[in-house]
Amino acid sequence: MIRKYSVLVSLAVLAVVMLVPFAIVTLNAVRSPADYSANGPLSLPDGLHLDGIVEFWNRVDFGGKLWNSLLISGSVAVLAVVLSVLNAYALGIGRVRGRTWILVVFLVANTLPQEALVYPLYYLSKEAGLYDTRLGVIIIFTVIQSAFGTYLLASVLGRFPHEILEAAALDGAGKWRVLWRVVVPVSRPTLSVLLIFFFIWTWNEFFLPLVFLISNENQTVPVALGVLQGDKMMDATMSSASALLGILPAVVFFLIFQRTLTRGVTVGAIK
Known part of the structure; x- marks a missing residue:
């Protein structure tokens, strides 16, 4: 039983480690440059800003x-x-x-x-x-x-x-x-x-x-x-x-x- 739960915990930790970078990228993609400069990359965005996505989509x-x-x-x-x-x-x-x-x-x-x-x-x-x-x-x-x-x-x-x-x-x-x-x-x-x-x-x-x-x-x-x-x-x-x-x-x-x-x-x- 202990081995079973240890495997589950290890897999959960591994999943979190793999998903954290993706979550950070997603949060920074939907924030404004001013919010990023003021609060840094690890804070929650102050709102949903899609300007970066739209501008990148049109540019390339x-x-x-x-x-x-x-x-x-x-x-x-x-x-x-x-x-x-x-x-x-x-x-x-x-x-x-x-x-x-x-x-x-x-x-x-x-x-x-x-x-x-x-x-x-x-x-x-x-x-x-x-x-x-x-x-x-x-x-x-x-x-x-x-x-x-x-x-x-x-x-x-x-x-x-x-x-x-x-x-x-x-x-x-x-x-x-x-x-x-x-x-x-x-x-x-x-x-x-x-x-x-x-x-x-x-x-x-x-x-x-x-x-x-x-x-x-x-x-x-x-x-x-x-x-x-x-x-x-x-x-x-x-x-x-x-x-x-x-x-x-x-x-x-x-x-x-x-x-x-x-x-x-x-x-x-x-x-």
Whole structure:
């Protein structure tokens, strides 16, 4: 009993520690610069002031940046999951020749730092006419994320029940039908977790979008926030507003799909 309550208390303390910075940023984002200067960052605001949020939104065209991040992250999440499923189906169930070495290549690809990929990707995107385009960034991150997804799903599908596959084959189902009617529905919890992770990982990416999206109309939310860091025209309340607007969409997305994520992890653990 004591151990149970000690764990609960530890988790509660950890939750408070994690939420305090977010609460401070939120309070400072809805206060006036005069109130911030007079009372400091840790006091309660004297009222609800949205001037900092509105000014930051208009200054950086945050609506456009938000759309760019949603488009890129959503497209990468869906495409990377589809590509991972196709690759893993061939490697995990199809048992192609050299499967182990191919998985080693995918594993090594996951360990490469983005700094090592910048120069070849830069010249390739220039030659293909995809530099400073959202399509180019979508293609790059789809390949990067699918490398991890392929490695993970190949291990999962390698333990897929062969009885189900044999029963589908006896019913006359071809490889494509087995994939979309049998493998994908059974693996849906794992695919849902990958989809959520791919979206959040791509949303938080900063380095590659900073290099490949130099036009203001193509920039994502993290790039817009990073470019404005140290801007002399931004006061403390506007900086807090920018931080709040930057993290809020990812938090909302996580809260919406929290049950899906929990269900996917639980089902994977049971399997």
